[in-house]
Structures are given as C-alpha cells and as structure tokens.
Amino acid sequence: GNSVTQMEGPVTLSEEAFLTINCTYTATGYPSLFWYVQYPGEGLQLLLKATKADDKGSNKGFEATYRKETTSFHLEKGSVQVSDSAVYFCALSDRTGGTSYGKLTFGQGTILTVHP
Amino acid sequence: ETGVTQTPRHLVMGMTNKKSLKCEQHLGHNAMYWYKQSAKKPLELMFVYSLEERVENNSVPSRFSPECPNSSHLFLHLHTLQPEDSALYLCASSLTDRVNYGYTFGSGTRLTVV
Numbered sequence: 001g002n003s004v005t006q007m008e009g010p011v012t013l014s015e016e017a018f019l020t021i022n023c024t025y026t027a028t029g030y031p032s033l034f035w036y037v038q039y040p041g042e043g044l045q046l047l048l049k050a051t052k053a054d055d056k057g058s059n060k061g062f063e064a065t066y067r068k069e070t071t072s073f074h075l076e077k078g079s080v081q082v083s084d085s086a087v088y089f090c091a092l093s094d095r096t097g098g099t100s101y102g103k104l105t106f107g108q109g110t111i112l113t114v115h116p
Numbered sequence: 117e118t119g120v121t122q123t124p125r126h127l128v129m130g131m132t133n134k135k136s137l138k139c140e141q142h143l144g145h146n147a148m149y150w151y152k153q154s155a156k157k158p159l160e161l162m163f164v165y166s167l168e169e170r171v172e173n174n175s176v177p178s179r180f181s182p183e184c185p186n187s188s189h190l191f192l193h194l195h196t197l198q199p200e201d202s203a204l205y206l207c208a209s210s211l212t213d214r215v216n217y218g219y220t221f222g223s224g225t226r227l228t229v230v
Contacts, residue, residue, distance in 0.1 A: 032216045043122075043206050043221035051216045089159070093215050101147040101166045102215030108158045 002027045006090050006107035013080055013114050021075040021110050023064075023090035031092040032102075033057075033066050033073040038087040038109075047075075047088070080114045087111050119143045122207050122222035130230055131197055137225045139190040139207030148190040149219065150182060151206040159206075165190060166212055197229045 007022040025031065032051045036044040048057035053068035062077045073090060090107040120141045129135050139148065150162040164172035165184040179201075181193040190207055204226050208219040 032218070034218050036218075036221075041223075041226075043120075043223045044208075044219075045221070046218050049216070049218060091218070093218060095215055101164065101171070101212045102210060102218075104210075104219055106159045 002031070002092060002094065002103075002105045004090050004092055004105055004107035006088075006110050009109070010111035010113060013112070015082055015114055015116050016079045017114075019075070019077040019080045019084075019112070021088055021090075021112070023073045023075065023107060025071050025073065025090075025092050027071075027092055027094060029094040031094040033064070034091045034093065034104075035062070035064055035073070035075050036089040036091060036106075038089065040086070044089060080112075082114050082116055085112055085114045120207055120209055120220050120222035122205075122225050124225060125223065126226045126228075128228045128230060129194070129197065131199075133197075134193070134195040136194065137192040137205055137207075137227075139192075139209075139222055141188055141209040141220070141222075143209060143220060145209035145211050145220070146187050147210045147212050148184060148187075149208040149210075150190070150192050151208065153204040153206055153224070154202075163192075194227075197227075199229050202227055202229045 003026045034049045035047040037047045038044045048059040050057040050066035056065045064075045087109045089109045093102040093104045123138045147166045152160040162176045163182040183191040204224045206224045207222045210219045
C-alpha cells in the first residue's frame with residue numbers, strides 16, 4: 001500500500017535559518033503530493049502541492065519539488081520566521097485500490113519551532 | 117475560514133453523555149471525512165463518505181456513529197466515550213473527481229472526556 005515517511009522531529013531553528021523537512025513516499029500509481037501545515041489550535045491547511053514529476057509547488061516562501069526518481073518531496077524555506085512554527089504534514093493522494101475518491105495518505109508530521 | 121465549518125470548537129463531556137459533532141461545507145464537495153488526532157500519534161482516518169455513501173470505516177468503535185444526511189453536512193454522534201477518546205476531531209471534504217486538489221479541513225473540535 002501507499003505510505004509517506006517524514007523526518008523525525010521536532011525541528012528547532014533560529015529565525016532566518018534555512019529549513020528542510022524530508023519526505024519520501026511509496027506509491028503504486030502516480031500520486032499527487034502535498035504539504036499541509038497545522039498551526040496551534042487549528043486544523044490542517046494546504047501549503048503547497050505538485051501533481052506530476054519535476055513539478056515544483058511553492059507558497060509563502062516554501063518550496064517542494066516532486067522527485068520521482070528518488071520518490072521524495074522535501075519541503076524547503078530559505079529564511080524561516082517565528083510565525084512558521086507549526087506542524088508540517090507530507091501527504092500523497094491517488095485512486096489506487098479502486099476508491100471512488102482520492103485517498104490521502106499522511107506522514108506522521110514534523111513539529112517545527114522557530115526562535116527569535 | 118477554510119470553507120469547512122466544525123462545531124463546537126471545544127467540547128467537554130462525561131463518559132455517560134451523548135453529544136454530536138457537526139461539520140458543514142458549501143464548497144460543492146462530494147466526499148467528507150472524519151479524522152482523529154491524538155497527542156503524539158499520527159492522524160487516524162475514521163470514516164469516509166463518498167457521494168453520501170459510507171465507503172470506509174476504519175475499525176472505529178461503535179461508540180462513534182457517523183451520519184451524512186447530504187453532501188454538505190456530516191455528523192459524528194458520540195456516546196459512552198472513554199477518556200482515551202479525548203482528542204482533536206477533524207472534518208475534511210474533497211471532490212471525488214479531483215484527486216489533485218487534496219482535502220479542505222475544518223478547524224476541528226477539541227474533545228475532552230472526563
């Protein structure tokens with residue numbers, strides 16, 4: 001079956017540091033890939049996505065590139081801010097298994113804390 | 117505001133109470149989901165409704181009972197809960213023919229069972 005593996009957290013950085021959160025996946029089909037962010041006390045929000053190999057998703061200074069050859073979708077940001085402190089989830093969606101809907105498979109989440 | 121509204125935001129209930137969580141979306145989506153998020157555990161998919169039909173029930177105890185009266189509304193009826201059921205319950209919705217769009221989540225209901 002499909003699976004998503006994220007780097008273990010928590011990740012603690014100083015403001016303006018470079019961020020990488022690793023994500024690798026296993027899928028039998030051609031999935032779409034997503035990063036969701038969850039701020040304290042809130043639900044998950046879509047941060048960015050990529051739907052085919054070599055696509056780059058970007059939003060709010062965050063970027064991730066769909067790498068089919070390494071089955072990866074690592075999240076990066078050049079200069080983090082305190083307001084980026086949140087939990088980040090990598091996910092994939094496809095329709096394998098004959099589902100009538102796009103089944104979203106999540107990683108375990110990575111907690112990011114950014115200090116001033 | 118994400119387009120998916122969950123009420124109440126916080127709920128405290130005793131183990132013998134009966135309560136319901138409500139989820140509403142007016143995004144034109146036709147699939148809806150309940151997730152459980154506990155501290156230090158991965159997101160757990162509980163139920164899936166696709167085109168108003170329950171298509172997935174991931175070994176959830178019978179004290180949780182979902183209801184989807186139409187494609188815009190989803191309920192989770194709770195009765196005789198246990199303290200370990202305390203968690204954040206998240207509702208999400210999606211379009212069945214738009215795998216690439218992902219899901220839209222609500223802000224969740226923080227449930228505490230005492």
